[in-house]
Amino acid sequence: MLQPLHNGGAPTGMSPDWPMGFLHTYGPRADPVTGLAWGLSIISIAVVVIVTVLVLTGVLRRAGRGEVAALRPVRGEGGMQWIYIGLALTLVALLGSLVWTVTVLAEVDSPASKPALTIQVTGHQWWWEATYSGDDPSRAFTTANEIHIPVGQPVMVKLTGADVIHSFWIPTLTGKTDAIPGRTNVAWLQADQPGVYRGQCTEYCGQQHAHMAMYVIADPPAAFQAWAAQQRQPAAQPAAPQQVMGEQVFVQQCGACHTVRGTPAGGVVGPDLTHLMSRRTIGAGLLPNTVGALSGWIENPQAMKPGVLMPPTKVAPVQLAALRAYLETLR
């Protein structure tokens, strides 16, 4: 059994212990929320402490002795001022929280400047499809599970669900927005530091909801442009005979579900594999994209991701080796 992948590599300064924590955030869509989180936590903890202390001291200070029934009940004057004082304090805290909430809502509603690009993200059972469509449709390209963005620039994300509802969440960059079939929801994010930010589907979407991670990779603008240019290319023609054989196998066995641009394989059921080897993970963050993991995956993805919507590949060992050799050319 292959060791699952942990963390794609943290951005500088990000706590590597908690890749999914959101108490350290790295962009303007998430930062004000973190402040709010601290604020409300402090109010909440204070409330808990106060009430706990009051209950404890109340019990300990005045505890009666002997059989309950033997203690004579008393009329007990007063007590109402507790409710008045408590309510007054509560109202102040609540009003403050509400104002803060509404302020943060307005603050993170839309980015300060015009977004650098728009990415169409579609949730599938159980992987993410990302389409980069610039102004020019011919320059559009599709990739999966790993979303590159330019650092320091706001990026719009248009979300929808292909089958059931999923939810898009990159804790260090943005809170959740659902990806709902038949609807397009809009989110935005911006990373202030280069790095790899882990995210995960957070709306229960079936058997492999647990393994529906994704990564946002924030590159310096130049690196991002280079990456995008590379992604736009169709797949390179295989050269070695084994690779050519692998391509044939791929088109026959896999083409119904996967696309490799530049070949007849044009399926849309599974992730676009045109530049498979440029990704660091496969199976939506499940496994590192290594030779071993890849062969294991192709042979029997069900063993690694039970229930996954990709069948085991039943071909002769030669063909399997060829297939793997071909996949490795998809840089």
Added chain:
Amino acid sequence: MSEAVYQGAPLPVGARRRNSVGWWGMLCLIATEASLFAYLLFSYYYIAVQRGKAFAPNPHPSMKLSGPNTIILLASSVAVWWGEEGVKKGRKGQHLTGLGAGILLGVIFLIVQMFEWKAKGFGPTSGSYGSLFFTVTGFHMAHVIAGVAILSAVWIWSALGYFNQRRHAPVSIASIYWHFVDAVWLAVFFTFYVSPYLMW
């Protein structure tokens, strides 16, 4: 001394019209059924707003059958009310005629509704409008059927002489249910037959 212990006038024994617990129980049933229809109509308006023009029935639903049918149902309410007045005043003839007429008009309403359903060029599975139309009117028809059944049971019991001027809580309970079924129809009618003219 014990001012709270009862010392007043004689108390009626057993169910009495609005004083009976059954009457209050029926009010609870009506409250929950009214909520049910409120949620049904909410579903209609929600999908209508979300889907916009694509949802709108084209052409707008005709009132040719539903208009007169509404009047029939309202008339049945009047008949049942008159029948209930009958039992209150001890007039068995008026009582049985009123209830009987109410039942008959209810059945006519149901028959006309069947024609209305037949006349539609779409079915419950042809789209969300169709699904809503047939479900909401279907729910309402089910309530009319239940109402007719209840009124019929009461009619038979009345005919067998179970009720009289003082003891007729079931009659009152059945009639209030019937009036409720009619009132709900007005909301359904407004939603399906009037609101499209206002919305689209």
Added chain:
Amino acid sequence: MTAWEDSRVPETADLTQDVRDRLKEIWEEKPGLLGWISSVDHKEIGKRYIVTAFALLIVGGIEALIMRLQLAGPERRLLSPEAYDQLFTMHGVTMIFLYASPVLSGFSNYLWPLLLGSRDMAFPRLNALSYWIYLAAAVFLYAGFVVGHGPDDGWFNYVPYASREYNPAFNIDIYALGLILLGISTTVGSANFVVTFLRTRCPGMSINRVPILTWGTLTASVGNILAVPSVSLAFFLLWMDRQFGTHFYDANQGQPLLWQHLFWMFGHPWVYVVVLPAMGMVSDGLPTFCRRPLVGYTPVALATVTTMALGFGVWVHHMFATGLPNLALSFFSGASIAIVIPSAVAVFAWTATIWTGRPRITTPFLFFAGMIVLFVIGGVSGFMTASAPLDWQLTDTYFVVAHLHYVLIGINVFPVVGGLYYWFPKFTGRMLDERLGKWNFWTMFVGFNVAFLPMHLLGVMGMPRRVYTYPQGMGWTATNVVVSLGAVLFAIGVLLLLINVAVSLKRGRIAGDNPWGAPTLEWATTSPPPPYNFAVIPSVASRHPLWEDALGESTARSRIDHGLLLDRGRETIATSPLDAEPNLILEMPADTPAPFLLAVGLTGIFAGAAGHWWWLSGAGGALLVLALLMWFWPRRMHADEPEAEPAHV
């Protein structure tokens, strides 16, 4: 059979053995299986409710423990994803629908007539019906699970995953139909509580004198009457979509979000349904142990009602991430924050009661006082998720799992267990063991906090809920181990409770009528109470009929030992809704198997629909009609009954 009478002045009598014997003869349940099935005694039904609900708590708890085994480490393969999905779904369904609400119905069923000084509920047969349907629904919901096709879409069952396309087995159909069935039980039960509250309080118990528990259950019942149709409809439409191809929820023609609206319009009010009666238990129980009346009876009663009213306006806080416009988010955030206010009233009233009283630390008191702390922890985490932008981070993580367990276990399980310690003597005539009880409390309290406090942290560390496993390297492992250990400790606490009950049933100290020296009417009759509750109907003059001498608040005194006799058949008094002035002598129904038959018929209809065995539905329907006729057939008038209204009435 006595002669027919139109009206009479009800006789009053002193409480004597002779009177008791006479009433016992009238009210006693028939022996044998038929007698058992036919019983309409609220105490019998209440006990059945409580026992069934506790059994289901244990089933749901065992499901949770299995999940905790799986989650005790990363990438564990103890459970397949399918198994885990069914477990967490059935766990949620069981706890929310089959334990949390029914257990409170059980307590209220048992206690209400005793608290209100009545001989039974307004509709005893409806009461039996609601229990039988509840039992049937529980069996129904578990039928799929047992054959390996349990519901697997979480308790809130979002579409489109619940649609036929993505979930083709009959599991979701079982859930849909089972919940509609259960909804019928809840609704008839609620109607019964409402009418009972309005009509069968004893003379003098005006609505400002009823115990807070009855306010809680009344409010919850009204909430049910208005909210349950929403979820029943949601499931019915889903079933239509799945079975007949209608288009309510699909993305092309319908609207997946319609499901979420319908579900949560029910779901949020429902979470108050499962706590308000339990909060009522605390409001009534604490004063007994603090030896003083509750501080702020009126504000607490009003807060109860207000919570429910506001509760109908916050459902969208479960949908903050669905992409709604900012305006809607602000509104629903505001409403959800405002709903803290009535809860605050209750919390401060309880704290003040403790502070200004002389608390006596007994087991029930520990559970009630411990609940205050847990309520506040659960409440403030709800307050945090009420803030929409913060909820974008917190939603669907273990933070929410922490919240829901703090409120559900904190405000439901703890008061219920406290309530069991408090009323067990009334139910059985014997006390639960106090020493074991304290062990019981501390194990549950510590175990609970060890299990669920760290879940907040898991949420902040970003662990999503409903994952059957999680990768290494996320920083979640150690915390998950602690959570699992805490869960085991909590389960041991529950086990101690079961042991205490089992032992004390046989060997517990004999309780006497009023072992706690409590103020309310249920303690005025024997423990356990006779089938007729009160041989003479009490009349009350204050909120604390049994404390009047000690408190000396006024000169008026309630009467327990002298009151209305009502012994010509099963009778009780009906009173006016507000002031509780007698205005009708109620003739109560005899025991009858009709409710049982009706429930069987209804279940037949639903089972037939689930399996497409339409013959079964038909047979069920026929049985249903028969049972209804049996139920409602009017009683023949007596031969000597005059036709016309006598002049004096």
